[in-house]
Amino acid sequence: MKVLGIIVEYNPMHNGHLYHLQKAKELIDPDYTIAVMSGNFCQRGEPAIINKFARARMALKHGIDIVFELPTIYAIQDAGGFAYGAIGVLHKTNTVTDIVFGSESADINFLEKVALLLHNQPEGFGQLLKKELKKGLSYPNARKYALKNFLTSSSDEIKKLEKSNDILGIEYIRAIFKYKSKIKYHVIKRIGSNYNDPAFKGKFSSATAIRRLIKEKKDISQTLPEKNLKILENEIANGRGPVFLEDLTCFVIPLFRKMRREDFEKIYGFNEGLDLRFFKYSRECGTLQSLIESIKAKRFTYSRIRRLILMTMLNIEKEFAELSNKYGPQYLRVLGFTKKGQVLLSKIKKRTFIPIITTVSLKEKVLQKVRNDMEKNKRNWDIVPELYTRQLELDILSSDIYTYFYKSEDQRKSGMDFRKPIIEG
Amino acid sequence: MKVLGIIVEYNPMHNGHLYHLQKAKELIDPDYTIAVMSGNFCQRGEPAIINKFARARMALKHGIDIVFELPTIYAIQDAGGFAYGAIGVLHKTNTVTDIVFGSESADINFLEKVALLLHNQPEGFGQLLKKELKKGLSYPNARKYALKNFLTSSSDEIKKLEKSNDILGIEYIRAIFKYKSKIKYHVIKRIGSNYNDPAFKGKFSSATAIRRLIKEKKDISQTLPEKNLKILENEIANGRGPVFLEDLTCFVIPLFRKMRREDFEKIYGFNEGLDLRFFKYSRECGTLQSLIESIKAKRFTYSRIRRLILMTMLNIEKEFAELSNKYGPQYLRVLGFTKKGQVLLSKIKKRTFIPIITTVSLKEKVLQKVRNDMEKNKRNWDIVPELYTRQLELDILSSDIYTYFYKSEDQRKSGMDFRKPIIEG
Structure with a gap:
C-alpha cells in the first residue's frame, strides 16, 4: 500500500496547488493521499484567509483523502519548526510511505546534502554560522553564507538556499533524519509564480496574489478551481472572513x-x-x-x-x-476525510504512534485511554501527556481568537474546534 | 488660608458641574480651589470621552486652581476605593481645609452616621451584611438592607443609600475617618439630572446624557460652557476621541x-x-x-x-x-494649574506627605530624593517606594492604552504622560 503525504497551507487552494497534487500523484501512484495542513494561522505569520474547515473541504473536493491539522505550535514557526511538525504528523501516522514537495531547484541531491550537514552539525559549520550571525545578518542569510563557505558551493548552487520551497525542502529532509523515518521523499519542480509573488499571473497565481485580489475585491475566478471558489464565496457571504x-x-x-x-x-x-x-x-x-x-x-x-x-x-x-520541538506533534487532528479516506483512517488508527482526534470534546477520554495503554505497555504510543493537552489547547485558542475577527458579529462565537470533522463524497 | 478640595471626573465638565463649583465656593469662600480628577478611565468602568489633559484644561478655565490626577488604581474602583484614593490625594496635600461634595439627600447627619458605622464595623452589622449577601444580592444592595436593619431606618431614609452621590459621600466621609484627616466636609444638594440619567434635560444635562449626544453626533452646545465646548471640539477635530x-x-x-x-x-x-x-x-x-x-x-x-x-x-x-487600598495614593500628579494655582502649588510642595509629580520623566529622581529624605528622617514623607512606582506606571499604561483608541491613527502614539502640565491664565 502506497500512501502519499503532502504538506500544505491551502490559503486558499488554487490551480497551482491542484497541478502540484496531480504531478505528485503521477510520480507516486498512491493508493491514498493525505495532507497535513496549517490551521487558522499560517507560517508567514498571518491568519489564514478563511478558516481551516473550509480550507480542508477544498482539499477533500480535489483528491485528498484525509486532512490532518498541523498543530498551531508548528504552523507558526520558522521553516525548521514547521517542517518538524509537518513531517512529524506524517511520520507518526506510521502509514505514509512517500512525501512529495515542491522545489524551485528540484535538485534533490543538493537539498539532501545540506539537510545532512544541518542534521550532523559538524563543528566547523557551527563556527562559520556564528561568524556570519555576528555580521548582523538574518538567520536564513547567515546560514546561507555559512553553507556556501562550508560546502564551497558555487554561487549558482547557493541561490537554492534563497528560495522558500527549497529552504522548506531541506528542513523536511532534515526532519525525516531526526525522526529516523522511513518515509521516502521526492521533489517536483514548482511552476507558476514564486511562493509569495504578489503580482497577478493569471491561472497560476500565487496564494499571496490571490489573497491580495480578495482584499481588493477583485475577480479571482480564474485562479481557483470552481468548487473552491464556491467554498470561499460562501464563507465570505456568511461573514466568516476574509481575515487579514x-x-x-x-x-x-x-x-x-x-x-x-x-x-x-x-x-x-x-x-x-x-x-x-x-x-x-x-x-x-x-x-x-x-x-x-x-x-x-x-x-x-x-x-x-x-x-x-x-x-x-x-x-x-x-x-x-x-x-514541542523536541517531542513532535502529540496527536493526529482530523479536519476531514472522504469516504475513501475513512478506510485509510481506520488503518491509521491501528498503526499510529499518537492518538487520533476526531472529536475534540473527547480529548480527555482519548488521553486517558492512551495513558492506560502506556501503563500496560500495550501499544507503541509515543506521547507526553502534558504536551498533548497544551498543543491541543493552543489549537482551540487559535480558533477562538481567529473567529473573533470574522466580519459578522454573529459568527464570532468560539468553539469551532468542537465541530465534527467534515465528511465529503 | 482656606483651601477647597473637590472630587471630579469632568467627563466632560458641563453646566451642572459649574453650578456645583460656584455653590461650593459660596459655601466655603476659599482662597484656593483644587480638584482631584479621574484620568483617562472613569469610575463607571469606561474610558473618558476625551483625555485627561483636555479635561483638566476645562477645569482650569472655570475656577479650579490646580488639577491633580486621581491615580488610575483608585479611579476605576468601586465607590469605596475611589473615595479612598480621592480623599487620600486631598488629605495628603496637607493643605486642603474643606471638601464639598454633591448629594441627592444633602442629609449630612445620616451620611455621617452610616460612614461611622461602616468605619467601625460593629460585629452585628457584619453578620447582617453576610446574611444579605447570601441572598444573592449585589454588594451595594446587600449593604443597603443590612444598614436598614441595623439602623432600623425608615424606608425613606434608606433610599438615600441608593443614590450614587450619597453612596460616594458616605465613602468620602469614611475615608476621612480612615486617614484621621482634619479636612472639614460639607454637602450641597445636587440639582438637575441624576448622575447617570441618559435622558436629555437641556442646560443641566447629565454627563451621561452629554456623552450619548456626542456619540449620536447631536448638538451639545446648550449643555457645556462655551470654552469647554471649544476644547472638546478641538480634541475631536484633531482625532483624539471621542473614546467610547x-x-x-x-x-x-x-x-x-x-x-x-x-x-x-x-x-x-x-x-x-x-x-x-x-x-x-x-x-x-x-x-x-x-x-x-x-x-x-x-x-x-x-x-x-x-x-x-x-x-x-x-x-x-x-x-x-x-x-493601594491600604497605603493610599503615593504622589500628587499635577495635570495643570493656573498662575494663581502655582502659588498654592509651592505651598503644597513644602507641606505635602507625598511627592509632587509635575514631570513624569523625573519620576526616578523624585523617588530618589524622597528616599534620601526618608533615610535621614528629614521630612514627614509617607510613601511606599515600590507602590509609588507601580501606581505611576499604571497611570502611564492607562494613557498608552487609551491613546491607541483615538480616531486618528496619527494620534495613537503613546507617552501622553510625559507632557508637561498645562499652565492656564
Whole structure:
C-alpha cells in the first residue's frame, strides 16, 4: 500500500496547488493521499484567509483523502519548526510511505546534502554560522553564507538556499533524519509564480496574489478551481472572513503596550533585542503595518516579525515551544476525510504512534485511554501527556481568537474546534 | 488660608458641574480651589470621552486652581476605593481645609452616621451584611438592607443609600475617618439630572446624557460652557476621541479569550464566579455589549462588570490593589494649574506627605530624593517606594492604552504622560 503525504497551507487552494497534487500523484501512484495542513494561522505569520474547515473541504473536493491539522505550535514557526511538525504528523501516522514537495531547484541531491550537514552539525559549520550571525545578518542569510563557505558551493548552487520551497525542502529532509523515518521523499519542480509573488499571473497565481485580489475585491475566478471558489464565496457571504493580518491590529497593539518587559521573556522567540523593539515601537505606532516596518531590520525577516506577533497573541511560552520541538506533534487532528479516506483512517488508527482526534470534546477520554495503554505497555504510543493537552489547547485558542475577527458579529462565537470533522463524497 | 478640595471626573465638565463649583465656593469662600480628577478611565468602568489633559484644561478655565490626577488604581474602583484614593490625594496635600461634595439627600447627619458605622464595623452589622449577601444580592444592595436593619431606618431614609452621590459621600466621609484627616466636609444638594440619567434635560444635562449626544453626533452646545465646548471640539477635530467603551471591544474580547483560568486569579476583583462568567461569555459573544449583558446578574452591577474589563485590560493585580487600598495614593500628579494655582502649588510642595509629580520623566529622581529624605528622617514623607512606582506606571499604561483608541491613527502614539502640565491664565 502506497500512501502519499503532502504538506500544505491551502490559503486558499488554487490551480497551482491542484497541478502540484496531480504531478505528485503521477510520480507516486498512491493508493491514498493525505495532507497535513496549517490551521487558522499560517507560517508567514498571518491568519489564514478563511478558516481551516473550509480550507480542508477544498482539499477533500480535489483528491485528498484525509486532512490532518498541523498543530498551531508548528504552523507558526520558522521553516525548521514547521517542517518538524509537518513531517512529524506524517511520520507518526506510521502509514505514509512517500512525501512529495515542491522545489524551485528540484535538485534533490543538493537539498539532501545540506539537510545532512544541518542534521550532523559538524563543528566547523557551527563556527562559520556564528561568524556570519555576528555580521548582523538574518538567520536564513547567515546560514546561507555559512553553507556556501562550508560546502564551497558555487554561487549558482547557493541561490537554492534563497528560495522558500527549497529552504522548506531541506528542513523536511532534515526532519525525516531526526525522526529516523522511513518515509521516502521526492521533489517536483514548482511552476507558476514564486511562493509569495504578489503580482497577478493569471491561472497560476500565487496564494499571496490571490489573497491580495480578495482584499481588493477583485475577480479571482480564474485562479481557483470552481468548487473552491464556491467554498470561499460562501464563507465570505456568511461573514466568516476574509481575515487579514491588519484585522488583528486593534488587539495586537494595545496588547504589546500592556506587556511588561518580563512578559516578553516568557514568549518564544524574542531574542536579539526584539523584545525591546516591540516594546518601543508598539508605543509609537498606530497601525500594524507601521509597527512591522519600524521593527524590521537587516537581521529580522518580515515573516519572523509577524510570527512573533502571533506567538504573543497566542501566549506561546518558550518551554512549551521547546518541548514541542523536541517531542513532535502529540496527536493526529482530523479536519476531514472522504469516504475513501475513512478506510485509510481506520488503518491509521491501528498503526499510529499518537492518538487520533476526531472529536475534540473527547480529548480527555482519548488521553486517558492512551495513558492506560502506556501503563500496560500495550501499544507503541509515543506521547507526553502534558504536551498533548497544551498543543491541543493552543489549537482551540487559535480558533477562538481567529473567529473573533470574522466580519459578522454573529459568527464570532468560539468553539469551532468542537465541530465534527467534515465528511465529503 | 482656606483651601477647597473637590472630587471630579469632568467627563466632560458641563453646566451642572459649574453650578456645583460656584455653590461650593459660596459655601466655603476659599482662597484656593483644587480638584482631584479621574484620568483617562472613569469610575463607571469606561474610558473618558476625551483625555485627561483636555479635561483638566476645562477645569482650569472655570475656577479650579490646580488639577491633580486621581491615580488610575483608585479611579476605576468601586465607590469605596475611589473615595479612598480621592480623599487620600486631598488629605495628603496637607493643605486642603474643606471638601464639598454633591448629594441627592444633602442629609449630612445620616451620611455621617452610616460612614461611622461602616468605619467601625460593629460585629452585628457584619453578620447582617453576610446574611444579605447570601441572598444573592449585589454588594451595594446587600449593604443597603443590612444598614436598614441595623439602623432600623425608615424606608425613606434608606433610599438615600441608593443614590450614587450619597453612596460616594458616605465613602468620602469614611475615608476621612480612615486617614484621621482634619479636612472639614460639607454637602450641597445636587440639582438637575441624576448622575447617570441618559435622558436629555437641556442646560443641566447629565454627563451621561452629554456623552450619548456626542456619540449620536447631536448638538451639545446648550449643555457645556462655551470654552469647554471649544476644547472638546478641538480634541475631536484633531482625532483624539471621542473614546467610547465599545471602541475597546476588539482588544478586550480576544484578550479575555486568551486568558487562562489562572490568569483571572491574578486580577483584582474576579470574585463570586465572575472569572467563570468572563471566561465563558467572552467565547460566546461578538460584541462588548452582548458580553456585558450576558455576564450581568442580580448580584453584579453593570459598573462592576465594566470595571473588571478595565482591571483586566490594565493588568491590575490583586496584591497591588490591596496595597493601594491600604497605603493610599503615593504622589500628587499635577495635570495643570493656573498662575494663581502655582502659588498654592509651592505651598503644597513644602507641606505635602507625598511627592509632587509635575514631570513624569523625573519620576526616578523624585523617588530618589524622597528616599534620601526618608533615610535621614528629614521630612514627614509617607510613601511606599515600590507602590509609588507601580501606581505611576499604571497611570502611564492607562494613557498608552487609551491613546491607541483615538480616531486618528496619527494620534495613537503613546507617552501622553510625559507632557508637561498645562499652565492656564
